[in-house]
Amino acid sequence: MAKVIFHIDIDAFYASVEELDNPLIKGKAVIVGAKPGTRGVVSACSYEARRYGIHSAMPISEAQRRCPHAIFVPVRMKRYLEISKKVMRMLEDAAPEFQQISIDEAFTDFSGTERLLGPPEEIARSLKTTIKQEFGLNISIGIAPHRYLAKLASDACKPDGLLQVKEGTGQAFLDSLQLKDLWGVGKKTLSRLEELNIRTIPQLRSFPIDLLKPMLGEAASEFLYKAVRGKDLDIFSAEPKSHSLSHEVTFETDIKDLETLKKVILELSQAVMDRLLGSESQSRTIFIKIRYYDFSSTLAQQTMKHWLTSSEEIAALALELLKKRWDGHTPIRLIGVGAAQVVRGGAQQQLELFIDPLAKKKRVEETIIRLKQKMKGLKLTKASFIKHEES
Ligand SMILES: [Mg+2]
Numbered sequence: 001m002a003k004v005i006f007h008i009d010i011d012a013f014y015a016s017v018e019e020l021d022n023p024l025i026k027g028k029a030v031i032v033g034a035k036p037g038t039r040g041v042v043s044a045c046s047y048e049a050r051r052y053g054i055h056s057a058m059p060i061s062e063a064q065r066r067c068p069h070a071i072f073v074p075v076r077m078k079r080y081l082e083i084s085k086k087v088m089r090m091l092e093d094a095a096p097e098f099q100q101i102s103i104d105e106a107f108t109d110f111s112g113t114e115r116l117l118g119p120p121e122e123i124a125r126s127l128k129t130t131i132k133q134e135f136g137l138n139i140s141i142g143i144a145p146h147r148y149l150a151k152l153a154s155d156a157c158k159p160d161g162l163l164q165v166k167e168g169t170g171q172a173f174l175d176s177l178q179l180k181d182l183w184g185v186g187k188k189t190l191s192r193l194e195e196l197n198i199r200t201i202p203q204l205r206s207f208p209i210d211l212l213k214p215m216l217g218e219a220a221s222e223f224l225y226k227a228v229r230g231k232d233l234d235i236f237s238a239e240p241k242s243h244s245l246s247h248e249v250t251f252e253t254d255i256k257d258l259e260t261l262k263k264v265i266l267e268l269s270q271a272v273m274d275r276l277l278g279s280e281s282q283s284r285t286i287f288i289k290i291r292y293y294d295f296s297s298t299l300a301q302q303t304m305k306h307w308l309t310s311s312e313e314i315a316a317l318a319l320e321l322l323k324k325r326w327d328g329h330t331p332i333r334l335i336g337v338g339a340a341q342v343v344r345g346g347a348q349q350q351l352e353l354f355i356d357p358l359a360k361k362k363r364v365e366e367t368i369i370r371l372k373q374k375m376k377g378l379k380l381t382k383a384s385f386i387k388h389e390e391s
Contacts, residue, residue, distance in 0.1 A: 002167035004110040004120050004143060007150035008091060008127070010084075011138040011159040013104035014044035017080055018073050020136050029070040034060040036072050043075050047159055057252040077267055080104075085278050087135055094127060102247060103271060107147055124162050146232035149173070151183050170230025174201050182227050186254070186333065188293065189224075192216055204228050219295040245279075246289070246338025247271040254293045254331030261335065262319060268337035269315035273308075276339060282307045283339035286317040290325060291334035300325045301340060308339065 029049035034040020052067040092098040095108035142153025143164040157163035212221040287301035
């Protein structure tokens with residue numbers, strides 16, 4: 001029987017949170033990112049801002065030029081994580097199988113639940129209503145027999161969309177898309193395909209794979225071969241499925257700058273730590289996932305003797321792994337940080353709290369999370385909290 005996979009994506013997440021917290025800017029061109037006048041970039045923007053051609057990773061100066069009247073706001077990662085966690089927990093509770101893949105995206109598996117829960121579209125509609133009522137956020141849901149198509153379906157129907165690609169209709173759905181809509185196809189791949197005079201998905205499908213390989217490389221060619229045929233690409237399952245959690249980001253432009261990667265790793269590590277604490281779980285094993293510009297991927301992991309207790313520690317380990325695996329100049333298109341062999345806390349955790357010298361650090365993080373949950377809008381950074389506690 002065909003699987004029923006949902007890809008759930010919060011629409012314009014960062015900008016939507018900013019609009020929720022400040023209703024005066026609702027419906028305006030909201031741009032989240034670096035301060036105007038600096039050399040930074042756009043992190044995210046509202047759909048209103050997208051009408052001006054603004055997109056993430058665009059220099060903030062360019063965004064300002066295109067839309068001078070836009071509302072520019074700084075990134076408030078902690079706030080987004082706080083809301084993300086609540087939304088994700090609700091989705092996790094609603095679905096038999098759940099896999100979060102980024103701060104605002106998750107896959108859920110509703111296979112075989114039709115008799116119990118009703119048709120997939122109905123489930124999706126009720127999820128959309130619940131998330132809207134509880135959090136004021138719009139989500140888009142793509143439903144398909146596997147992850148890759150589900151992801152393309154949600155991309156195709158957003159914002160506030162719902163689209164089901166039924167078993168056997170994958171190719172027809174793909175033919176309604178453009179080459180650039182294929183998830184995983186960047187500008188470089190597109191221009192190489194163009195050199196081969198391939199401009200549409202049907203053209204790519206009829207092109208012999210052996211002729212693609214010299215142009216795009218083995219991995220990318222095989223990826224595309226499967227993608228245009230609607231075949232399962234087994235994305236997001238490179239790491240062990242159960243007892244691991246991870247966050248990853250795909251860059252709009254490939255990255256080869258260590259400073260940028262460091263910042264991203266720190267953010268991903270914070271998200272991993274937040275989820276460990278949020279689910280009262282712990283782990284000794286950190287892994288990173290790197291996907292290079294040519295789609296080749298690598299995983300590396302490291303297991304410690306003690307439970308990991310802070311996001312800084314996770315980030316430091318992840319950075320070490322990156323430095324071991326990465327030559328420092330091959331462009332990177334995706335990076336992920338995760339914790340493996342995750343176990344739920346219990347007696348063991350209690351014991352560790354007393355014998356582990358790092359436990360204090362962990363308690364500090366737990367306290368911050370509790371405070372954040374209790375007092376909405378309270379601005380609390382880890383540094384100031386620790387200082388405050390020690391003074
Ligand atoms: Mg989104």
